[in-house]
Amino acid sequence: MRSLSLASLFTGLGLVLGACGGDDGGDGGTTEVTYYQDIKPLVDAKCVACHSSDGIAPFALTTFEELEPMAGVSLINVENKTMPPWPANPDCNEYFGDRSLSDDQIELFKAWVEGGRVMGDPNAPAPPLVTEQQRLTRVDKTLSMPVAYTPATTADYPDDYRCFVVPWTESTTKYVTGFRAVPGNPKVVHHVIAFYAAPDQVAAYQQLDDATAGPGYTCFGGTNGPSRTWIGAWAPGSLGSDMPPGTGLRVEPGSAVILQVHYNVLEAGPEPDLTEVEMKLDDTVGKAAIIQPWANPNWIDSLDMRIPAGDADVMHAFEFDASFPVGGDFTLHSAALHMHTLGTHTTASIVRADGSTECLLQIDDWNFHWQGSYGLRQPPTFHRGDKLRVECHWDNSPSNQPMIGGQVRVPADVYWGESTTDEMCLGAFYVTRL
Numbered sequence: 552m553r554s555l556s557l558a559s560l561f562t563g564l565g566l567v568l569g570a571c572g573g574d575d576g577g578d579g580g581t582t583e584v585t586y587y588q589d590i591k592p593l594v595d596a597k598c599v600a601c602h603s604s605d606g607i608a609p610f611a612l613t614t615f616e617e618l619e620p621m622a623g624v625s626l627i628n629v630e631n632k633t634m635p636p637w638p639a640n641p642d643c644n645e646y647f648g649d650r651s652l653s654d655d656q657i658e659l660f661k662a663w664v665e666g667g668r669v670m671g672d673p674n675a676p677a678p679p680l681v682t683e684q685q686r687l688t689r690v691d692k693t694l695s696m697p698v699a700y701t702p703a704t705t706a707d708y709p710d711d712y713r714c715f716v717v718p719w720t721e722s723t724t725k726y727v728t729g730f731r732a733v734p735g736n737p738k739v740v741h742h743v744i745a746f747y748a749a750p751d752q753v754a755a756y757q758q759l760d761d762a763t764a765g766p767g768y769t770c771f772g773g774t775n776g777p778s779r780t781w782i783g784a785w786a787p788g789s790l791g792s793d794m795p796p797g798t799g800l801r802v803e804p805g806s807a808v809i810l811q812v813h814y815n816v817l818e819a820g821p822e823p824d825l826t827e828v829e830m831k832l833d834d835t836v837g838k839a840a841i842i843q844p845w846a847n848p849n850w851i852d853s854l855d856m857r858i859p860a861g862d863a864d865v866m867h868a869f870e871f872d873a874s875f876p877v878g879g880d881f882t883l884h885s886a887a888l889h890m891h892t893l894g895t896h897t898t899a900s901i902v903r904a905d906g907s908t909e910c911l912l913q914i915d916d917w918n919f920h921w922q923g924s925y926g927l928r929q930p931p932t933f934h935r936g937d938k939l940r941v942e943c944h945w946d947n948s949p950s951n952q953p954m955i956g957g958q959v960r961v962p963a964d965v966y967w968g969e970s971t972t973d974e975m976c977l978g979a980f981y982v983t984r985l
Contacts, residue, residue, distance in 0.1 A: 584663040585671025586615045593660065594618060596680040597635045597650055600790055619668050626664045629657055636788065636921040643898070643913035647926035648685030648792070685792045685926075687731045687831060692721070694745075694808055695827035700766045702739055702814035702821050709955075710741070710970040711814040714770035716748075716760045719806045721832070726799030726839070729831030730783030731791025734812075736826075738819035741971055743785040743812050745828050746778045750805035771969045772851075774809045781842040782808060783828065784979065786889060788921035791829070795884045795926065797837035798983055815971040817955060838983040840884070843877055845869075845899075845939055845978035850967040858893065858974055860962040863948040867976055870902055870940035873933060880934050881982040886912040887924035889977040892953045893945040893965065894919065899978045904936035924979065932985065943976035 584590070594602075594612055602612035612618045618625070628634035629652060637651035652660070663669070694717045702711040734740035748756050755776050759768045773779065782800055785791075794800070812826055847869035850856035858865045874880055888897045894917040901909040912925050933939065945965075952960040953972065965974050 585669045587671035587676045592680045622664045638914045640913040643910035645928040687729045687791045689831045690829045691832040692830045699823040699825040701823045709816045712771045713767045715767040715810045717808045725832045726836045728799040728833045729793040731829045732785030736824040741813040741815040745782040746809040747780040748807040753807045786922040798840045799836040840983045843980045856967040858965040865945045868942035870938040873939035874935045880985045884930045885926045885981040887979040895944045897943045902938040941978040
């Protein structure tokens, strides 16, 4: 069956499952488990967001005919709890949009697979499960790269960062209240960040674009321009969603969106891509929000974040009073974390002024291909004197190396960097000021 809002950023949870077995009312046997009466509601609620014709998963599971031949391999992944993916540790916090299956639901699916994969009556399907799904409920605006782009990479450096200037055509102030990025070619797209260029910043970006041949311009790191403001983001695993109710990101008429697309061709080779982003818009919100990226600036501008070759457990952490960059006390609605392929586990937390710690997000088994943002069911308030902390762990031993050109990479010292073979330790938080 893959979020990280990066980006983006933010909702969904739970389900209510009715009785799907039990006495048949006659001879004491058990009721037959069938697709239409028992399994379809579960798969629709937990799997189809990714496993559909336009989803990020490699195959669809929207019908009996699609699920039945994949049932065996699906059961293996369901039993070992790699599918549906939900890496957040529930002991850290409570989140919207939990895709994980309960033990009873796993047993139900197992009973169906091992009981003959019975179809049941398609004319009497069970009602949908009650869920708070993580999804974008409405698409009011779609922005796309101007034309398809093929990454310009070399054998020695398989990464290409490209920025595309996309005009914002709304004539009045709008608030982005939902976001989803749709990579045109997921085989080569490593991540997408939509930056907001205010009206007085657009000319600088247009100059960068005009000075570069071909679509867009090269932009390793940020956008190479004045904006540091995010509208939304995508990394493998991000599904997109609405923002928390009553909140949104302000966008003025005459502005632009700078789509930064990081391409990596280690697996697929250079192939064309035409990425777009979809947004839900509203004219007013109760509170304007911002997305606050969070990392140690010294890691980015130096070699301080060293991950030594051969070391199986390397840790780096950063904590600081986040009220200063945000601009005062704030409410923290969601949390996302980002590392690359050597990451093993990571945590975001608040260190209170009195020394106590409040866990925001904890990923115990990092998987680069399943990232996302986690909406907090009880958003905490951050006050001056508190510190926002990110902690990351990596395994740079010989047994945990990526494949490059068909060969396992020989361990070498790794630092913060823009390439997929570099590393990062980054948090992203959706906040509203008090």
